[in-house]
Amino acid sequence: MLALLVYDGAMKSVVAENLVKTYRNGQVKALDNLSLDVEEGTVLGVLGPNGAGKTTTVRVLSTLLKPDSGHATVGGIDVVKDPKAVREIIGLSGQYAALDETLTGWDNLVMFGRLYHLSGEQARVRAKELLEQFSLTDSAHRPIKTFSGGMRRRLDLAASLIVRPKVLFLDEPTTGLDPRGRMEMWEVIQSLVKGGVTLLLTTQYLEEADQLADDIVVIDRGQVIARGSSDQLKAEVGGERLEIVVEESDINAARAVIERIAGGSSTVDQGLRKISAPVRAGTDSLIEVVRELDALKIHPLDLALKRPSLDDVFMSITGHAAEEAVVSNADQPSKKKKGGRK
Amino acid sequence: MSSVTHSVSDALVITKRQLQQLVRVPEVLIFNTIQPVMFVLLFRYVFGGLGAGIPGGYVQLLMPGIFVQTVTFTLAATAQGLAQDMEKGLIDRFRSLPISRSAVVMGRTLGDGLLNIVVLVVMGVAGYIVGWRPTSSLLHIAAGFILLLFFGYALSWCGVFAGLISKDARVVANVSFLFTFPLTFLSNAFASTTTMPKPLQYFAEWNPVSTMVAATRQLFGFHNTFGVTAHSYPSEHPIVTSLFYMVVLMAIFMPLSVRRYKSANSR
Numbered sequence: 058m059l060a061l062l063v064y065d066g067a068m069k070s071v072v073a074e075n076l077v078k079t080y081r082n083g084q085v086k087a088l089d090n091l092s093l094d095v096e097e098g099t100v101l102g103v104l105g106p107n108g109a110g111k112t113t114t115v116r117v118l119s120t121l122l123k124p125d126s127g128h129a130t131v132g133g134i135d136v137v138k139d140p141k142a143v144r145e146i147i148g149l150s151g152q153y154a155a156l157d158e159t160l161t162g163w164d165n166l167v168m169f170g171r172l173y174h175l176s177g178e179q180a181r182v183r184a185k186e187l188l189e190q191f192s193l194t195d196s197a198h199r200p201i202k203t204f205s206g207g208m209r210r211r212l213d214l215a216a217s218l219i220v221r222p223k224v225l226f227l228d229e230p231t232t233g234l235d236p237r238g239r240m241e242m243w244e245v246i247q248s249l250v251k252g253g254v255t256l257l258l259t260t261q262y263l264e265e266a267d268q269l270a271d272d273i274v275v276i277d278r279g280q281v282i283a284r285g286s287s288d289q290l291k292a293e294v295g296g297e298r299l300e301i302v303v304e305e306s307d308i309n310a311a312r313a314v315i316e317r318i319a320g321g322s323s324t325v326d327q328g329l330r331k332i333s334a335p336v337r338a339g340t341d342s343l344i345e346v347v348r349e350l351d352a353l354k355i356h357p358l359d360l361a362l363k364r365p366s367l368d369d370v371f372m373s374i375t376g377h378a379a380e381e382a383v384v385s386n387a388d389q390p391s392k393k394k395k396g397g398r399k
Numbered sequence: 400m401s402s403v404t405h406s407v408s409d410a411l412v413i414t415k416r417q418l419q420q421l422v423r424v425p426e427v428l429i430f431n432t433i434q435p436v437m438f439v440l441l442f443r444y445v446f447g448g449l450g451a452g453i454p455g456g457y458v459q460l461l462m463p464g465i466f467v468q469t470v471t472f473t474l475a476a477t478a479q480g481l482a483q484d485m486e487k488g489l490i491d492r493f494r495s496l497p498i499s500r501s502a503v504v505m506g507r508t509l510g511d512g513l514l515n516i517v518v519l520v521v522m523g524v525a526g527y528i529v530g531w532r533p534t535s536s537l538l539h540i541a542a543g544f545i546l547l548l549f550f551g552y553a554l555s556w557c558g559v560f561a562g563l564i565s566k567d568a569r570v571v572a573n574v575s576f577l578f579t580f581p582l583t584f585l586s587n588a589f590a591s592t593t594t595m596p597k598p599l600q601y602f603a604e605w606n607p608v609s610t611m612v613a614a615t616r617q618l619f620g621f622h623n624t625f626g627v628t629a630h631s632y633p634s635e636h637p638i639v640t641s642l643f644y645m646v647v648l649m650a651i652f653m654p655l656s657v658r659r660y661k662s663a664n665s666r
């Protein structure tokens with residue numbers, strides 16, 4: 058049995074092969090032959106703009122939705138053929154916190170514990186542990202509707218961890234959170250990852266995938282358009298770039314220095330007075346540029362060595378920025394605008 | 400534990416959650432009981448004059464009418480509750496848990512049934528205070544209340560289905576209400592159907608609300624003087640007809656609802 062799970066010498070906890078899911082009689086292809094896999098004990102970041110098919114992917118893998126075709130296994134179990142067995146080993150925290158708002162955090166966790174067939178006592182012990190782990194002990198006995206967005210998401214995540222799932226799915230865990238809520242969520246997720254959980258996480262935030270994921274698949278319009286480690290994806294787009302902002306009068310002189318050291322052409326943003334150029338030698342080039350500019354008595358106003366962001370990755374693969382995709386997707390009839398949902 | 404005991408215990412967890420909600424938001428229970436009690440008082444004193452010639456007065460016929468009307472509104476309550484769970488994504492979460500496919504809807508209908516017990520007790524007491532005195536045996540009175548609970552339970556299953564397909568709690572509550580409210584008035588619940596236009600009389604005769612009202616009046620020991628227009632089957636055999644309606648409703652909506660739940664898509 059175990060041998061079946063071994064591919065490429067590594068254990069795959071999640072395998073999706075050629076998933077297709079269409080809506081509106083085939084007019085909307087939410088998933089268009091999507092394949093991906095997650096190695097045991099690793100984090101896969103599924104990165105894509107709004108409408109790319111992230112939620113649909115998670116819903117298929119967590120047995121909430123049957124694909125039109127293709128097949129998928131989680132922990133070696135087929136999600137369509139044996140959904141109940143899959144549900145025993147997964148945890149899911151959806152795009153919007155799914156909790157009973159009128160009940161307290163404590164009530165919610167105990168209820169979900171009971172639904173995972175823990176005894177009353179076990180459910181209470183586990184609820185207490187989780188509330189502590191997620192720093193929610195002080196608010197445990199307040200109704201969820203008094204919780205902040207970040208607290209809700211943390212409790213939602215806690216609810217998905219009740220039986221220590223083998224595979225965890227998190228759909229846009231930080232969307233809609235303020236920066237502080239996002240940082241707290243990242244810390245929580247990072248500590249889970251250290252504990253060895255297998256995680257599939259979706260995000261629209263390029264930085265988030267970079268921070269949390271071992272491997273990234275970039276999806277757009279239901280298809281995987283790139284996959285690799287964050288570093289591999291960046292390498293595909295090009296190496297590091299040197300960016301420097303100088304006084305207007307120094308632009309030409311500075312540009313000459315940079316182009317000589319970088320050994321190539323540079324681009325200039327006149328408005329921002331920013332010169333940028335790809336460099337090979339990274340920090341060495343930076344030091345060299347600083348020395349030469351200093352010798353010429355040119356004082357840079359800002360100076361940075363930038364690794365390409367995943368935004369750049371998206372741009373170079375699809376030819377359009379992630380944000381554009383959001384706009385084009387908003388043209389499609391969709392019920393997303395309802396309520397406070399973003 | 401076997402899967403059957405699991406299904407039952409899972410459903411009870413859902414029911415317990417609903418009772419916890421009532422503790423956390425007592426307004427729901429208060430409103431749910433104040434409204435029918437208000438109806439009891441309004442009808443009792445505004446239309447009391449209709450009872451000329453009725454042994455024991457209008458209130459004897461009114462109370463079964465209001466009992467039935469109140470349990471009829473269970474449909475809207477259940478529909479709203481489920482649609483809310485759909486909206487909040489809770490149904491998605493429940494569906495991602497290793498619990499039986501009927502647990503959530505079973506638990507919900509059971510919870511709404513328990514709520515009806517509380518409401519009926521409060522109304523019964525209010526009715527007693529304003530002069531309602533059933534004349535039948537305790538056994539018959541109990542049977543009357545059980546029939547009312549069973550009717551509410553059957554309608555609750557229609558509510559489950561409505562809630563699962565609508566996904567919008569406010570809309571489905573309003574639509575369900577718009578559907579059930581006229582039903583409770585196009586009946587023998589508050590006045591004689593004999594003054595209605597002929598076609599409406601026939602409708603009222605077969606309306607499950609009327610058969611339920613006639614059945615409970617009978618079980619509480621009163622002759623149903625409101626609306627025996629024709630010697631039709633439903634007016635001659637209201638208990639059997641009512642039971643038939645309930646069985647049919649449940650035979651249709653229980654499997655439909657469970658099926659719908661299995662593929663419920665909150666978006």
Ligand SMILES: Nc1ncnc2c1ncn2[C@@H]1O[C@H](COP(=O)(O)OP(=O)(O)O)[C@@H](O)[C@H]1O
Pocket residue numbers: 080081085086087105106107108109110111112113114386389390391664666
């Ligand atoms: N129930 C549905 N009915 C119709 N279209 C849908 C439905 N669910 C998703 N879609 C469409 O499928 C596409 C992918 O959606 P989704 O998986 O939610 O994307 P993401 O989570 O990446 O934002 C979108 O174009 C969306 O409008």
Ligand SMILES: [Mg+2]
Pocket residue numbers: 108111112113152228229
């Ligand atoms: Mg989504």
